[in-house]
Amino acid sequence: MNVEAYLEKIKKHIPEIDVQFAFEQTSKGAILIDIREKDEVKQGSPEAALQIPKGLLEMQIMNETSNSEQHIFLLCASGRRSLVAASNLKAMGYENVFSVKGGFKEWKNQVLPVTVPKMLDEDKAERYKRHLLIPELGEKGQLKLLESKALIVGAGGIGSPVALYLAAAGVGTIGIIDNDVVDRTNLQRQILHTEATVNTPKVESAKKTLRQLNSDITINTYNERLTKDNVEEIMSGYDIVLDGTDNFNTRYLINDACVKLKIPNVHGSVFRFEGQVAVFWPAYAAEETPCYRCLYPTPPPAEFAPSCAEAGVLGVLPGVVGVLCATEAIKILAEFGKPMLKKLLVYNALDSEFFTYDIEKRPDCTYCNCDDVSHYPDYQNIDSLCAV
Ligand SMILES: [Zn+2]
Numbered sequence: 001m002n003v004e005a006y007l008e009k010i011k012k013h014i015p016e017i018d019v020q021f022a023f024e025q026t027s028k029g030a031i032l033i034d035i036r037e038k039d040e041v042k043q044g045s046p047e048a049a050l051q052i053p054k055g056l057l058e059m060q061i062m063n064e065t066s067n068s069e070q071h072i073f074l075l076c077a078s079g080r081r082s083l084v085a086a087s088n089l090k091a092m093g094y095e096n097v098f099s100v101k102g103g104f105k106e107w108k109n110q111v112l113p114v115t116v117p118k119m120l121d122e123d124k125a126e127r128y129k130r131h132l133l134i135p136e137l138g139e140k141g142q143l144k145l146l147e148s149k150a151l152i153v154g155a156g157g158i159g160s161p162v163a164l165y166l167a168a169a170g171v172g173t174i175g176i177i178d179n180d181v182v183d184r185t186n187l188q189r190q191i192l193h194t195e196a197t198v199n200t201p202k203v204e205s206a207k208k209t210l211r212q213l214n215s216d217i218t219i220n221t222y223n224e225r226l227t228k229d230n231v232e233e234i235m236s237g238y239d240i241v242l243d244g245t246d247n248f249n250t251r252y253l254i255n256d257a258c259v260k261l262k263i264p265n266v267h268g269s270v271f272r273f274e275g276q277v278a279v280f281w282p283a284y285a286a287e288e289t290p291c292y293r294c295l296y297p298t299p300p301p302a303e304f305a306p307s308c309a310e311a312g313v314l315g316v317l318p319g320v321v322g323v324l325c326a327t328e329a330i331k332i333l334a335e336f337g338k339p340m341l342k343k344l345l346v347y348n349a350l351d352s353e354f355f356t357y358d359i360e361k362r363p364d365c366t367y368c369n370c371d372d373v374s375h376y377p378d379y380q381n382i383d384s385l386c387a388v
Pocket of ligand 1: 292
């Protein structure tokens with residue numbers, strides 16, 4: 001059998017559609033996939049199309065839709081490769097797969113909308129190759145990370161691994177706020193800092209370390225306290241906030257600003273051998289989720305909430321917690337997996353156990369369930385960030 005005969009055979013069970021019909025249907029829920037190779041697509045692709053090269057189609061289609069009745073239109077350069085690819089998808093169980101007749105050549109002839117898709121350059125494709133190999137993340141997720149902005153509050157024990165892993169993952173802009181200087185007692189756990197940066201501002205020390213790890217990303221530093229007067233100005237424009245602070249008042253302030261600005265708040269905390277992680281995001285559209293005040297409506301008495309400086313902490317513990325926080329942030333920013341919402345994850349290092357507790361939005365929450373979230377209550381004792 002020659003190629004032409006093979007294509008004719010496929011046409012008997014794969015319908016062909018014209019470009020105009022494909023264009024109209026994509027605005028009505030059909031998925032249009034440009035299956036050409038990267039080199040072909042970088043000059044332009046149909047505006048509403050996903051770009052998945054033919055060789056990856058079978059693996060990646062399941063991330064786009066698991067609905068076997070979904071209308072899927074495949075487009076290549078001239079409408080030949082798309083026939084073969086459509087036949088493969090049909091064999092996988094997708095019932096409504098079509099090949100776009102004439103392909104991208106015809107799309108351009110009909111002057112239909114074309115866009116130049118965002119793609120990783122060779123340097124970044126190499127650097128983040130291990131991410132690109134994961135279908136759930138891939139080039140699309142990596143591009144999102146590179147365009148993302150994360151604010152880390154506290155360059156301490158939790159903020160250190162968070163910052164390092166976000167920088168390593170290629171989060172394009174990392175903001176760090178901390179008004180403290182590096183102390184020798186920090187080096188037991190705050191792995192952003194070194195003996196050489198003792199007595200220098202933590203944000204400068206952090207920037208130096210992160211710059212060595214990834215010179216491509218933007219690092220914004222804020223060598224100041226977070227207060228109700230500057231919180232919105234600093235947080236605005238960030239896609240996510242990571243709270244690695246060590247006192248309830250700052251956590252409430254971070255929570256309240258995140259609720260108001262609708263920013264997800266990844267929270268980590270530690271006490272001696274125990275760590276906690278949760279994601280608070282009341283603006284999450286898919287379901288009702290709690291804020292930090294839903295979990296802790298009032299701060300515990302000071303004697304029950306001593307700081308690390310008072311109570312001590314196992315140095316590696318904020319590392320575990322920070323890595324879990326960084327994982328949640330990367331999932332949210334690259335849009336894969338399910339964020340740790342409505343859950344409190346507790347890690348006990350002494351017993352080597354993880355526990356997960358369900359947490360709900362409180363109907364009587366004084367903040368996220370209040371009609372007016374424009375105000376900031378009084379926060380006492382925010383003298384410093386007291387990063388863990
Ligand atoms: Zn709440």
